[in-house]
Amino acid sequence: MASHPRPTSPHLQVYRPQLTSITSILHRLTGLFLSLGVVALVVWLMAAAAGATEFDRVQACLGSIPGRALLFLWTGAFFYHLLNGLRHLAWDAGWGFELATAYRTGWAVMIGTAILTVAAWVLGYWARGAF
Amino acid sequence: MAGKASGKSLRSELGRVRGLGSAKEGTQHWWMQRMTALALIPLSLWFIATLVCLAEVDHATAIWWLGSPLTLGLMSLFLIALVYHAVLGLQVVIEDYIHGHAAKLVLLLLVQAAGVALVAAGLVSLLVIVIYGG
Numbered sequence: 001m002a003s004h005p006r007p008t009s010p011h012l013q014v015y016r017p018q019l020t021s022i023t024s025i026l027h028r029l030t031g032l033f034l035s036l037g038v039v040a041l042v043v044w045l046m047a048a049a050a051g052a053t054e055f056d057r058v059q060a061c062l063g064s065i066p067g068r069a070l071l072f073l074w075t076g077a078f079f080y081h082l083l084n085g086l087r088h089l090a091w092d093a094g095w096g097f098e099l100a101t102a103y104r105t106g107w108a109v110m111i112g113t114a115i116l117t118v119a120a121w122v123l124g125y126w127a128r129g130a131f
Numbered sequence: 132m133a134g135k136a137s138g139k140s141l142r143s144e145l146g147r148v149r150g151l152g153s154a155k156e157g158t159q160h161w162w163m164q165r166m167t168a169l170a171l172i173p174l175s176l177w178f179i180a181t182l183v184c185l186a187e188v189d190h191a192t193a194i195w196w197l198g199s200p201l202t203l204g205l206m207s208l209f210l211i212a213l214v215y216h217a218v219l220g221l222q223v224v225i226e227d228y229i230h231g232h233a234a235k236l237v238l239l240l241l242v243q244a245a246g247v248a249l250v251a252a253g254l255v256s257l258l259v260i261v262i263y264g265g
Binding site: 028031032034035038039041042045046048049051052055056059063075078082085086088089092120123124127128 | 172176182186193197217221249256259
């Protein structure tokens with residue numbers, strides 16, 4: 001074993017967080033969180049099929065303050081996972097592995113997520129005549 | 132390690148690796164995760180765009196939107212690609228963090244069963260809306 005040291009994974013408790021490691025962990029976390037969103041989507045579809053009473057109840061849940069907070073977090077997780085997913089697909093194609101590029105695309109994902117998430121919600125409220 | 136093992140074993144290097152895995156399906160999981168990711172780019176953008184327009188709709192409007200053939204097609208594709216992608220992703224997370232053999236197997240089966248159930252429930256709901264009008 002000692003004559004052939006293998007590369008080991010960084011130990012999280014002694015590993016200084018960096019943008020590259022944080023974007024990687026966030027990709028998993030947003031993926032897990034978005035999987036729960038699939039359940040919400042199917043419940044919403046089932047309620048629509050069940051009838052107006054059931055649908056109104058689900059819509060009221062989603063429209064409440066905790067419901068909206070959850071939907072906002074799902075929107076943010078979605079745009080993050082989409083943008084960072086594009087980054088992963090670019091890596092799969094062999095592009096963007098240089099450290100400087102990886103940092104630049106990492107920041108682009110973070111800033112892009114913030115802009116798109118806020119834009120989607122501003123558009124949503126604006127479409128309903130909130131402003 | 133390879134030198135030591137081959138020194139003790141009478142089997143050839145080729146004989147030892149044969150049958151340990153398929154050379155044809157080894158990339159299946161990786162490939163399908165990327166294929167569903169690509170499919171989900173346009174489908175999820177369509178889904179988010181319509182949700183931005185449709186949030187807070189009443190039942191009649193929702194049924195009108197969900198009942199159109201275009202929505203039925205796109206929503207079915209979206210749901211299938213989404214659940215497929217989610218199950219593949221959850222599988223990797225389970226394989227990485229759950230080390231007990233039984234617990235891992237049971238969780239993987241549960242996730243896959245949940246995926247199939249969610250797709251079935253979603254597709255049946257869409258068909259009910261299209262056929263009976265909700």
